Amino acid sequence: xxxxxxxxxxxxxxxxxxxxxxxxxxxxxxxxxxxxxxxxxxxxxxxxxxxxxxxxxxxxxxxxxxxxxxxxxxxxxxxxxxxxxxx
Amino acid sequence: xxxxxxxxxxxxxxxxxxxxxxxxxxxxxxxxxxxxxxxxxxxxxxxxxxxxxxxxxxxxxxxxxxxxxxxxxxxxxxxxxxxxxxxxxxxxxxxxxxxxxxxxxxxxxxxxxxxxxxxxxxxxxxxxxxxxxxxxxxxxxxxxxxxxxxxxxxxxxxxxxxxxxxxxxxxxxxxxxxxxxxxxxxxxxxxxxxxxxxxxxxxxxxxxxxxxxxxxxxxxxxxxxxxxxxxxxxxxxxxxxxxxxxxxxxxxxxxxxxxxxxxxxxxxxxxxxxxxxxxxxxxxxxxxxxxxxxxxxxxxxxxxxxxxxxxxxxxxxxxxxxxxxxxxxxxxxxxxxxxxxxxxxxxxxxxxxxxxxxxxxxxxxxxxxx
Numbered sequence: 001x002x003x004x005x006x007x008x009x010x011x012x013x014x015x016x017x018x019x020x021x022x023x024x025x026x027x028x029x030x031x032x033x034x035x036x037x038x039x040x041x042x043x044x045x046x047x048x049x050x051x052x053x054x055x056x057x058x059x060x061x062x063x064x065x066x067x068x069x070x071x072x073x074x075x076x077x078x079x080x081x082x083x084x085x086x087x
Numbered sequence: 088x089x090x091x092x093x094x095x096x097x098x099x100x101x102x103x104x105x106x107x108x109x110x111x112x113x114x115x116x117x118x119x120x121x122x123x124x125x126x127x128x129x130x131x132x133x134x135x136x137x138x139x140x141x142x143x144x145x146x147x148x149x150x151x152x153x154x155x156x157x158x159x160x161x162x163x164x165x166x167x168x169x170x171x172x173x174x175x176x177x178x179x180x181x182x183x184x185x186x187x188x189x190x191x192x193x194x195x196x197x198x199x200x201x202x203x204x205x206x207x208x209x210x211x212x213x214x215x216x217x218x219x220x221x222x223x224x225x226x227x228x229x230x231x232x233x234x235x236x237x238x239x240x241x242x243x244x245x246x247x248x249x250x251x252x253x254x255x256x257x258x259x260x261x262x263x264x265x266x267x268x269x270x271x272x273x274x275x276x277x278x279x280x281x282x283x284x285x286x287x288x289x290x291x292x293x294x295x296x297x298x299x300x301x302x303x304x305x306x307x308x309x310x311x312x313x314x315x316x317x318x319x320x321x322x323x324x325x326x327x328x329x330x331x332x333x334x335x336x337x338x339x340x341x342x343x344x345x346x347x348x349x350x351x352x353x354x355x356x357x358x359x360x361x362x363x364x365x366x367x368x369x370x371x372x373x374x375x376x377x378x379x380x381x382x383x384x385x386x387x388x389x390x391x392x393x394x395x396x397x398x399x400x401x402x403x404x405x406x407x408x409x410x411x412x413x414x415x416x417x418x419x420x421x422x423x424x425x426x427x428x429x430x431x432x433x434x435x436x437x438x439x440x441x442x443x444x445x446x447x448x449x450x451x452x453x454x455x456x457x
Contacts (some may be wrong), residue, residue, distance in 0.1 A: 006301045006414040007212040009397070 093352045099266065100359040101172065102162040104366065109154020109179035111370055111423070115187075116143040118377040118423055119388060120312075122305050125190040126404025126421040128396040129203055131307060131389035138197060142190045142216040144211070146183075153182040187421055191404050207392040211309035220310075221317035223296045224324035232332060233287035238279055240339045244276040248345040251275065256344075259351045265421070274456045281456075285448050286338070290331035292441070297324050300425050301414040303379055306394030308387060315380025316418070322372045323424075330365040337361045373423040400430075 005015040019036060021029040029037050050055075058079075065075050116124070121131040123453040124139050133139060157178040164172045171400075198204060213221060236401045248271075255275050256265035269275055297320055305312040340354045349357070376382055401407040407417050410430040415437065 002413060004212060004214070006412070007304065008210040009301065009409065009412040009414065009417075010210070011411040012413050056422075 093355055096356055096359065098162045098164075100363065101176070102158040103292065103363060105161050105176050105179065106154050106158040107366060107370060109150060109183075110156065111373060112179055112183040113147045113150035113154065114374060115183065115422055116146050117251075118373060118382065119421060120303075120305065120377075120379055120381045121384065121387075122307060122393065123420060125187055125194045126401060127191055127194040127196060127198060128392045128393060128398050129194065130391050132391045133198075133201075134389065136197070142193060146186050146190060149186055151178060154179040187404055195398075202426075203393060205393045205396050209306040209323055211304045211306040211394070213304060213313040217310050217313065221302070221314045222321045223317060224294070224320045225328060227294060227298065228253050229288065229328055230291040230294060232328070233283070233291075233335060235336050236332060236339075237283050237287065240342065241276070241280055241306065243339055244279060244342040247342050247348065248276060249348040250348075251342075254346070256351075259344075259355070265351065267457065270376060275345060276342075278452070278456050279338050281448075281452065282341075282348060283335050283338050286335055287331065288444075290327060291440075293322055294327055296416045296425060299328070301412075301417040303418050304409060307390035307392060308384065311384055311387060312380070315376075315383040317380075318383060319372075319376045319378075319380035322376055326368045328371050330369060333361060333365045378423045379418045 001015055001019065002012060005012045008015075019028065019030070023030055023036075027039055029039050031037060060076060102146055119132065121127075121134060122128060125142065129139075157175045160175045161172055164175065250272060253271040254268035255271055256267070257269045257275075257278075258267035269278075299319070302313065302320075303316055337358055340349065340358060340425060343349045344351060344354045375383075377385075397409075400407055400412075401420050402408055404421055405419075405426070407420070407426055407428050408430040409428060412428055412430065414428050415431050415433045416425050417428055418424075429435070
């Protein structure tokens with residue numbers, strides 16, 4: 001971890017925080033002395049996108065679509081097509 | 088050999104060394120990394136800018152002129168005034184530094200007017216399989232090769248001890264005439280060994296610094312630059328070792344000179360030839376690889392983006408000061424080799440330790456061997 005901080009020329013604390021964030025989000029598993037390993041899938045199912053995050057993302061898209069001249073009907077139709085994979 | 092001829096050979100060697108080191112300084116603008124010009128962070132495409140190309144040629148011409156003049160002056164002055172000669176040898180270095188500052192200011196002005204700066208920072212490093220592909224400097228254990236050299240010199244001194252006169256001539260002036268003597272005793276055997284051992288320790292410390300250095304990577308070409316730097320560091324560590332062993336072996340000329348096996352003029356000429364031969368591999372590696380392996384990458388397509396800009400950390404283009412950076416040793420910005428991170432207290436500690444070690448050694452030599 002120190003060699004990573006040295007090679008990038010950034011503070012060790014920044015690298016530590018980055019690793020901690022990746023661990024908290026479930027992307028990386030820390031095995032103490034043996035190092036950090038990339039996880040196969042997010043270990044914490046809540047680490048993914050939940051409903052409030054989804055709504056925030058959709059609000060952003062809706063605002064952008066409206067600014068580009070889109071209608072509610074077109075937005076909902078597109079959302080329905082995009083949601084075909086959800087069961 | 089007559090004293091005049093020895094003087095001439097000594098002066099000519101000093102002049103040649105001055106000229107060669109001046110040539111390396113003059114070539115520096117072509118040896119820097121593609122993302123830096125005269126100690127300023129620039130996009131790689133800026134290297135083709137006609138203004139910067141003109142600056143490079145001007146730097147080369149001026150520094151070569153100063154080096155040639157200094158070499159001629161060294162040739163004329165060596166025997167007469169060693170102090171003036173020492174000042175003259177520093178002239179190309181001083182000229183190179185001042186010219187770099189001048190052109191650095193101009194490049195910064197061009198950078199501002201062209202808007203080459205970047206507000207974001209995109210850093211890169213290689214890890215995992217890519218890291219394993221990048222070569223590393225030679226392991227420290229190679230420095231154990233100094234041990235047989237020291238032991239062989241000890242054996243040689245012991246074997247030649249009976250043949251040495253009493254008192255032993257231990258210092259020769261520029262004309263090859265003995266001007267200092269030492270009474271026969273254990274000091275005569277110990278002095279060459281002590282010098283060799285101390286030199287081996289210093290060179291091992293330099294090797295350690297190469298190993299400890301940050302491994303730079305240009306975000307514009309992350310993997311290629313990491314591999315190029317690895318090759319450069321490996322070559323530099325190998326040349327350091329070879330040069331160190333050659334120079335340490337030549338110290339074995341001391342007992343040979345004490346016993347009169349080689350005459351003083353023979354040893355002088357041999358010494359000078361060997362020292363120049365030790366300089367040439369280092370010159371070759373610097374010119375072939377460039378700083379941080381940059382010349383290995385000169386055929387790559389130049390990037391028009393600037394990943395990160397660390398002009399602020401480099402004071403006067405030469406001194407790296409960055410408290411955030413945990414590195415102790417970093418590659419130089421304008422020049423071939425490495426520099427310390429003066430924002431890191433460990434660097435100051437190491438330098439203080441080094442200065443103290445040299446002072447202690449000098450005092451010890453004075454006390455024990457005089």
